[in-house]
Every structure is written in structure tokens, then in C-alpha cells.
Amino acid sequence: MTTLLYTHPVFLEHDTGYGHPECPARLTAILNALKHSSFAALQWRDAPLAAIEQLTRIHTATHVERTLSRIPKHGHYAIDGDTIVSPQSGEAALRAAGAVCAAVDAILQGEADNAFCAIRPPGHHAEPNQAMGFCLFGNAAIGAAHARAIHDLKRVAVIDFDVHHGNGTQAAFEHDPAYLYASTHQAYIYPGTGRREERGIGNIINVPLLANSGSADLRHAWRQDIEPALRQFQPQFILISAGFDAHRLDPLAELDFGEDDYRWLTQEILKVAAECCQGRVVSMLEGGYNLPALAASTAAHIKALMEAPLAA
Amino acid sequence: MYEFLQYQVRDAMTVDPIAISPRAKLREAEMLFETHDFNGVPVVDEQRHLLGVLTKFDLLKAFTLDSHAIAPHYDDIMEQWVETVMTPDSVSVDPQLPLSRLLQKLVEMRTKSLPVVENGRLVGIIARQDVLRALRRATIQHQLPAREDSRP
Numbered sequence: 001m002t003t004l005l006y007t008h009p010v011f012l013e014h015d016t017g018y019g020h021p022e023c024p025a026r027l028t029a030i031l032n033a034l035k036h037s038s039f040a041a042l043q044w045r046d047a048p049l050a051a052i053e054q055l056t057r058i059h060t061a062t063h064v065e066r067t068l069s070r071i072p073k074h075g076h077y078a079i080d081g082d083t084i085v086s087p088q089s090g091e092a093a094l095r096a097a098g099a100v101c102a103a104v105d106a107i108l109q110g111e112a113d114n115a116f117c118a119i120r121p122p123g124h125h126a127e128p129n130q131a132m133g134f135c136l137f138g139n140a141a142i143g144a145a146h147a148r149a150i151h152d153l154k155r156v157a158v159i160d161f162d163v164h165h166g167n168g169t170q171a172a173f174e175h176d177p178a179y180l181y182a183s184t185h186q187a188y189i190y191p192g193t194g195r196r197e198e199r200g201i202g203n204i205i206n207v208p209l210l211a212n213s214g215s216a217d218l219r220h221a222w223r224q225d226i227e228p229a230l231r232q233f234q235p236q237f238i239l240i241s242a243g244f245d246a247h248r249l250d251p252l253a254e255l256d257f258g259e260d261d262y263r264w265l266t267q268e269i270l271k272v273a274a275e276c277c278q279g280r281v282v283s284m285l286e287g288g289y290n291l292p293a294l295a296a297s298t299a300a301h302i303k304a305l306m307e308a309p310l311a312a
Numbered sequence: 313m314y315e316f317l318q319y320q321v322r323d324a325m326t327v328d329p330i331a332i333s334p335r336a337k338l339r340e341a342e343m344l345f346e347t348h349d350f351n352g353v354p355v356v357d358e359q360r361h362l363l364g365v366l367t368k369f370d371l372l373k374a375f376t377l378d379s380h381a382i383a384p385h386y387d388d389i390m391e392q393w394v395e396t397v398m399t400p401d402s403v404s405v406d407p408q409l410p411l412s413r414l415l416q417k418l419v420e421m422r423t424k425s426l427p428v429v430e431n432g433r434l435v436g437i438i439a440r441q442d443v444l445r446a447l448r449r450a451t452i453q454h455q456l457p458a459r460e461d462s463r464p
Contacts (some may be wrong), residue, residue, distance in 0.1 A: 021383055033408030082382045125382075133382045164382065252383055 003117035003306045005232075006108055007031065010037070011120045013088035017076050020084060021252060021289040022134040024119065029295040030118055030285070034302065039307060041110065043167035047099030047119065050142065052127075057145035058138050058172045062196075063248050065094070067136050079131045093121055093136040093145045096284075100143035103282040104237070108151045114270075114305050117284040124166030124241045124286050125184045125191060133164065133191055139178040139243045139284055141172035147237050148178055152308070157182070157235035159269055161228065161262075162243020162286040163253040165194025165206065169241065174200035174263030180233045184209060184218060186246070186253050196302040205229045217295035222268055230272050237279045238273050240266075244297035252289050259293075266304035279311040316450035318345035321408035321414050322445040325428050325436035330358040334363055338374060341366055341394055351424040351439075355398050360433045364398040367424075371397065404429040407436065415443050 014023040034042065053062050070077050071090040078084050096119035103115035123140055125133030131154035144156040157174070158165040160183040170193065173179035180203050187195050194206045207221040230238075244262065246255035266283075273279045285303065288294035331354045332341055344353055345368055352367035365444055374397045375384050404427045417426065418440060425439035 081385050081388070188379065188381040189377050190379055252377065254377070 001114075001306060001308050003042055003302065003308075004094045004103060004112045004113040005034065005042045005044050005118060005302070006047045006103050006115060007044070007118040008092075008093055008099070008192060010092050011047075011118070012086055014092035014120050015076070015086040015088070016084040017086075018243075020124070024120070025291060026119050026288065026294055027285075029122055029291040030298045033295040033299040039299075039302065039306070042302070045102070045106075045310045047117065047307040048102050049094045050098035050101055050137075054142055054146055055097060055137055057149060058128060058141045059126075063131070064137075067131050081133070082133055082273050083131055085136070089121065089136070095119070096123065097123060097139050097142045098161055100139045100239070100282060100284050101146040104143050104147045105150070105233045107280050107282060108147065108237070113279050113311075114273075114281040115283070116302050119284065119285055122243070123284070124160055124169045124243075124287040125164070126168040127171045128168075132168075135168060135288070138154045138168045138172055140166070141153045141169045143239050143282060143284070144173075144179055144237075153236045154178060155180070155233060155235050155237055156237045156239065157230055157233055158239045158241060159183075159230070160185075160241035160243070160286070161246065161265060162241055163188050163246035163250065163255055164287060165241065165284075166241055167193040170194070170198065170200070170204055174198075174204055176200060177203055179203060179275070180204070180229065180235065182229060183207065184221050184226070184246070186211060186213075186255050189253060191303045199219060203233075209255060211254035212256060215258070215261050217260055218257060218265065222265065227268065227272065231276070235273075236277050236280075238269060238277060240269060240281060240283035241286045242283045242298070242301055243286030244294050244301075247288065247290060247291040247293040247297055249293040251290065252287070257277070259296050263300040263304050266301050270304065270308045274311045279308055281305065281308070313358050315387070316405065316447060317410070317412055318372055319411035319446055319450065321405055321409045321411060321428055321438050322405065322436070323435050324411055325407065325438040326442065327436050329437040330432070332366060332394055333357075334393060334398070336392065337390065338371060338392050338393045338397065339390040341371060342390070345371070354427040354434050354437060355394055356434050360401070362404055362427055362432070362434045363395070364400040365402040365427060366398040370399055373397065374382065386453045402427065405438065411443060411446055414438060418443065
């Protein structure tokens with residue numbers, strides 16, 4: 001199995017200001033964990049810049065222009081109370097979306113089996129016309145739209161296990177039967193969307209979990225709701241919005257997942273991928289704000305990608 | 313033995329307690345809690361009319377994770393007005409309320425203190441510790457007389 005690792009030094013220069021939880025040290029913690037010899041087989045690649053046409057498959061041109069015009073020459077600019085940008089944030093955001101598109105290309109051209117994009121800023125809260133919740137552009141949705149437009153895929157799924165609901169990805173997909181979006185997240189916290197009744201045209205699967213839910217609840221959500229929907233959809237490609245803030249040590253939420261849960265869930269997704277779509281999976285970093293927990297969880301996730309089962 | 317039944321709220325309350333304005337910042341309220349060992353502070357207007365109560369619980373609740381922001385804006389929340397997070401229309405008691413009834417109320421409501429209001433104005437505050445002190449006073453003053461027949 002070959003697993004690609006897309007990242008770029010500019011992701012460390014997306015500066016969100018003193019004390020901000022979505023900080024460069026998150027990525028440093030992950031990249032340090034990947035220096036261990038057990039990750040020697042990872043193939044590292046530089047994240048390229050996304051083209052504007054890749055972004056506007058999901059976002060309005062106004063959103064792209066407005067967001068890039070708000071990048072300050074010095075200091076910081078607050079798009080909202082959560083979402084802070086600094087001089088390198090524009091390039092970082094373009095390379096984050098570019099990493100996912102490049103990874104999709106590489107996997108579909110048979111260069112590797114799967115990929116992880118170690119990127120910042122995250123993407124799943126960015127709506128077609130609105131940056132929010134630390135996110136500027138919807139990396140997962142942009143990657144899925146790229147797979148459809150360039151590789152002519154008819155069915156692309158995004159699995160989102162970040163502790164917050166991916167309102168942006170949902171908004172991009174909810175009227176389009178070519179996409180399936182399935183999310184586990186904590187109920188009643190940010191951004192307030194992701195109720196079970198939000199089903200799009202039957203292509204949105206939301207499984208809100210109550211505070212203090214843990215391994216058993218995650219397994220139940222997968223077996224009961226997400227896995228059956230995913231198998232029925234028969235995806236030709238799977239993207240993963242991999243946030244690790246449902247970890248029991250995370251300060252921004254109250255779910256109780258651990259590294260083993262992330263390993264297990266990744267293996268389960270890979271089993272479906274092996275059966276439905278020749279194991280084609282591109283995963284990308286979303287949230288996760290306790291640095292040791294983030295590093296250990298991401299490492300467990302990537303290890304599982306590297307040990308993916310052979311495709312049927 | 314039953315002296316406690318004679319007490320009223322006015323006998324045990326703290327008179328003219330410290331109160332806070334509805335337009336004070338949460339940061340000032342926190343300082344007040346830090347300086348004094350209060351669990352809650354009455355919120356009053358300039359004529360000392362009771363508007364509500366701000367407790368440590370109310371203050372903590374303002375900082376919980378919710379759907380409005382991915383992370384609470386801790387600094388901004390400290391600048392909010394007391395009236396935005398206080399418990400308005402809080403229960404208050406009359407100074408003439410028997411202390412036995414006040415005790416009952418504190419237990420039923422699991423509350424730590426209640427403002428005392430007379431003619432609409434705050435005149436005192438009565439807390440668990442005040443009631444405990446009154447109970448001590450009512451019980452240690454009157455040891456039962458030793459009984460003749462208990463002597464050897």
C-alpha cells in the first residue's frame with residue numbers, strides 16, 4: 001500500500017493570533033509524530049495552490065474574492081470572532097484546497113492507494129458564500145467537486161468525524177444526488193446545524209451525539225446509520241473530513257473518543273472503500289485542539305491508511 | 313429547645329448587603345466574587361430595587377460551549393453586562409418571614425442565599441451560613457437542665 005502525505009510549510013504561517021486554538025503548533029505536533037520510523041513509507045508531497053476554478057465549483061466568486069481581499073498585509077483581520085487571518089492565510093487556504101485536489105488526482109491516476117492532507121486552515125464550516133468557524137474554503141467539498149468535474153465520477157462520499165457538524169460541506173451537497181455527506185458530531189454545540197432531520201435529498205446523514213458519548217456510541221452510529229447509507233450509495237471515491245476534536249482530551253467539546261476509536265473508524269471506512277471504490281480514499285485534517293491527543297490520533301488514523309486492506 | 317421558631321429573617325440576615333448594577337461588567341462581578349466569599353450578589357437599580365441575582369453559576373454558564381462560537385470568546389464575555397446573564401425576577405423573601413420557613417425554602421430550592429426585600433427595595437441577604445449561625449445560637453444557649461432522677 002502506498003499512502004501520500006500532502007503538506008506545505010506555508011500552513012505553519014497561517015497565524016491566527018495569540019492563544020487561538022487553531023494554531024500552527026497543531027500541524028507541528030502532527031508532523032513531528034510522523035517522523036517516527038513506522039511512517040517511513042509515507043510519500044511526502046508539497047501541496048500545490050488551488051486554481052480559482054477549483055474553488056468556484058463550490059464557492060461563489062464573490063466569496064473567493066472577498067475572502068482573499070480580506071487577507072491583511074500586516075497583523076491580523078477577524079472575518080468573525082472565530083475566524084482570524086494574517087498575511088500568509090490566503091496562500092495557506094489555497095494550498096489546503098489544492099492539496100485535496102492534487103491528492104484526488106494522484107489517487108485516481110493510480111499513483112497511490114490513499115492520501116492524507118496535513119493542512120490548515122480547515123474547511124468543513126466554510127459555506128458556499130461564507131467563511132466561518134476557522135474555515136475559509138471548503139476543502140472536502142472542493143475535492144469532491146474536483147473528482148466529479150475532472151474525473152467524471154458520478155458518486156462521491158464525504159465522511160466527517162470532526163466533533164463539529166460540517167455545515168459548509170452539507171450546504172454544498174444537500175441538493176446534489178452525486179454526493180453523500182455523513183457526519184458524527186456533538187449535538188447542541190457549534191455551529192448548531194446537523195440535526196438528524198436535516199437529510200438533504202436523502203443524501204445527508206447526520207448523527208448528532210450527546211455530550212459524553214464515546215466508543216460504543218461511535219460504533220453504533222457507524223453500524224446503524226453511516227455504514228448502511230455508504231454501502232447503499234456505492235461511492236466511487238471517499239473523502240474524509242478528519243477532525244480529532246471528539247477526543248476525550250479536547251477542550252472545545254465533550255465527546256470521549258480515543259486514538260483506538262479513530263483507528264477503528266478509519267479501518268471501517270477503508271473496508272467499504274476496498275469493496276466499493278478500489279480503496280480510493282483521501283483524508284484531510286479538520287479540527288483537533290489538544291496537541292498530544294491530536295498528534296496521537298492523527299498518527300493512528302494515518303497508520304490505518306498505510307495498512308489499508310487490499311481492494312477487492 | 314424551640315427558640316429557633318422565634319427567629320425571623322431580619323434577625324439573621326446581613327443588612328444592606330453589597331449589590332451590583334445591571335450595567336456592571338461580568339469582569340467586575342468576578343472581582344467581587346474574588347474579593348468577598350459570595351456565591352451570588354443581588355442586582356439592583358439606583359433606588360436599590362431588586363432586579364435579579366447574579367450567582368457564580370450564572371457567571372460560569374456564560375462561558376459554556378454553545379452553538380454561537382466554535383470557542384467561547386472569553387475576553388468579550390467578561391465585558392458583557394451583568395443583566396445579560398443574571399437570573400432575573402429571582403425569588404426574594406420578606407424580613408418578617410420566620411427563619412424556619414426560610415430554612416425550608418433554601419433546602420427545597422437548593423439555593424445558597426436569597427435577597428431580602430421590603431417595599432420593593434433590597435434590605436438584606438440571607439445565606440446558608442446565616443441560618444446555621446442562628447441554629448447554633450438557638451441551641452447552645454439552652455442546655456437541658458440535668459434531671460434529678462438521672463443521678464446515681
